[in-house]
Amino acid sequence: MTEDHAQEKTNANTIENLEEGPPETATASSSAQDELAAKVEECTALNEKYLRLAAEFENYKRLTQRDQREQIRFGNEQLLKELLPVVDNLERAIKAAHTNGSDSALTQGVELTLKQLSGALAKFGVQAIETSGQEFDPHTHQAVSYGPSTEVPANRVLDEFQKGYRLHDRVLRAAMVSVSSGPPQASE
Numbered sequence: 001m002t003e004d005h006a007q008e009k010t011n012a013n014t015i016e017n018l019e020e021g022p023p024e025t026a027t028a029s030s031s032a033q034d035e036l037a038a039k040v041e042e043c044t045a046l047n048e049k050y051l052r053l054a055a056e057f058e059n060y061k062r063l064t065q066r067d068q069r070e071q072i073r074f075g076n077e078q079l080l081k082e083l084l085p086v087v088d089n090l091e092r093a094i095k096a097a098h099t100n101g102s103d104s105a106l107t108q109g110v111e112l113t114l115k116q117l118s119g120a121l122a123k124f125g126v127q128a129i130e131t132s133g134q135e136f137d138p139h140t141h142q143a144v145s146y147g148p149s150t151e152v153p154a155n156r157v158l159d160e161f162q163k164g165y166r167l168h169d170r171v172l173r174a175a176m177v178s179v180s181s182g183p184p185q186a187s188e
Contacts, residue, residue, distance in 0.1 A: 074168070077167055077170075094114065121165075129163070131157045141157065141174060164176075
């Protein structure tokens with residue numbers, strides 16, 4: 001019976017200890033809760049940082065794609081700008097030939113060359129800017145002179161000295177124009 005008695009005594013001590021509750025258990029559970037709260041807070045902060053980084057990366061991708069599209073669309077802008085004086089010179093040559101009354105094969109060849117070059121420029125998105133009779137637009141027109149006109153209302157293009165060109169929606173070269181100031185005044 002000694003063994004049973006020893007067992008009962010151990011069980012009684014265990015029950016007493018459970019009822020009293022060890023002082024270390026309360027401290028341990030509060031420190032565990034503090035650690036858990038700290039880990040939850042850290043997890044929330046890291047999640048927010050991840051979401052910000054994901055949003056920044058999406059913005060970066062979008063900007064990079066836009067830049068890439070623009071590079072493809074306007075990458076040949078410098079070359080096209082260099083070809084515009086060639087078009088001007090071909091147009092001047094044709095105009096000079098017509099004013100001199102020449103209608104030779106050479107003039108026809110120059111006209112065909114101009115037509116072919118204009119077609120190639122159009123294929124790459126280059127278009128001439130309309131000027132005659134248009135309202136003056138400082139974004140697409142460069143005013144060289146300003147004078148009175150009885151036929152053309154004020155702030156409208158009178159004459160075009162040099163054609164302007166646009167590449168897609170961007171101005172390659174502004175048109176050099178003369179702008180009307182309206183009908184002449186009596187004092188003029």
